[in-house]
Amino acid sequence: MDHRHLDVYLLRCLQALVSEAHVTRAAERMGIGQPAMSATLARLRVLFADPLLVRTQKGMVATPRAQEVADQVQHALELIDQALTEGAPFDPARARAHFRIAASESVGFLLMPALIARLRACAPAVQVSVHPPELPRVRQELEEGEADLVVAFLRNAPQGLRSTSLMQQKLCVIAAQDHPDIRGTLSLAQYVGSPHAMYALGRTGGSTIETLVDETLSRAGMVRAIGARLPSTLSSPAVVAGSDLLATIPERIARHFAQQLALQVLAPPLPLDDVHTSMFWHERMQNNPAHRWLRQQFKQVAAPLAAP
Template identity: 35%
Template sequence: MDLHGIDLNLLVAFDALMAERNVTRAGARIGRTQPAMSAALARLRALLRDELFVRGPKGLQPTPRALDLAEPLSHALAHIQRTLEFTQEFVPSASAATLTLGLSEHPSHVLLPPLIAALGRQAPAISLRLREFTARDDAIAMLDAGEVDVAVGVPSTATGRILARPLFEERFVCILRKDHPAALGPLTLDQFLALSHLLVSPENERFGHVDAELAKSGLKRKLGLTLPQMYMAPVLVACSDMIATVMAGVVEASGRAGDLVILPPPLHLAPIPFVLSWHRRNDAHPAQRWFRDFIATLM
């Protein structure tokens, strides 16, 4: 294929279509109208002699040819962008860059309020897009696909291509409603095991950090409720006889601390680390490097 006849903008359009799986959203992602994106897709089909995307129940579905092209083209475009941007100093106050941040549930409550306020003061023209993930390895998939620039959550499975830096830690506490009989004094292990427990499990597993620690001593707790949304735990504990073992920051950020008694767990539970992750290919990207450092200063 003669590269002289290829319009680089078509490859940018292809990358956006792979990310969004929707012509209108892909156009918005790169600042093009829907008709312009449709025309770009038609040119891509003619150029590559493949349908590339076909309509499905969940939007555009890539063909095998499109899937083969997606990763190498994404890497090539990222390399071109880095090459062009490295010659320019990144000035946050003057930048209109679009940055995409992936967050799990707890960091979204802890990080977003100070982040939005600080961006408004220091980089008001920057556009921030948010993506949510639940399973820890979802962050790897999003970073690999270029769907997010930075992800904040618990550490993912180690890979050589995903880099990370520590951001903050959360300790565990036990919570009970204020007038619960077990809330009168220090919580013993026997009391703890006798109570009905609420388990927060974003990945819908019925075995959490507490269960793993109890299992070391051959012990088990009684699970009364398992739910994926950790910020519902303080609400439900406040109106029930259940106990929950949650991160201290969840209780504080939930606004329900006044309805609860907060006690130290009667067993050792290591703090939960939260990290800032990014793809190695973007390690030196000026805007993303600034964004990572900016987030770190807020925590």
């Protein structure tokens, strides 16, 4: 394919065609007539040597090649838009931005409902994609544009990133109300001797909080027993409520589930650091109007939770 015959307009048309899977709707999206979009599709088919859209009994369907190209050019078009609008005021009511947020599970539970409700009310065309952060690759995710913002508890944040604190909370231990050995207080011997429900990342690694707990115990020459490795910290309360397991989780999550499940919320019998949830972003996004707006939205939804 001769790339010299491609321009930004053609790529936007391709993206519209793949997204809408309908020539007329793609034309309306681009503000042109249906015949003009049909002619553009014919030109794109020649340039890519691929049908791009094929007719089926259920309507038009993008070919694998069309989907692959559309996925790759989306980020490029966002970078172009960013370069052209840098410094211009961000109008959330009219914006069609796509934000990629790497957020920890507790952030997803505590902040994302309010954030997305806020965005839907004031920026209905803004799209948000949320995925768990890859802790060893936080800086790389931000540098390479895989994430616009990382919102998480990072004990050792990578150097060279911008950041601001959103909220902090203590860690609590939860146990079943009818636990056979624990009644309202928790000793260190009980904590170490009882099996724990652990939030596991992958087959072997633990979350930042689980690592914090194990390192604190290790400094005292202790190791806790693990009774279950769970793929989600939000599954811990239900598991704990129906068993003799303990779990160490952020206080606000613990107290939320204690209102619904038969749980005791206990102070940890060892000195654990508070959980500080912060936003992290790359320097290149510092002055981007859309990014500044997104960070402000996070601050506002976190404000009611910001006090310890």
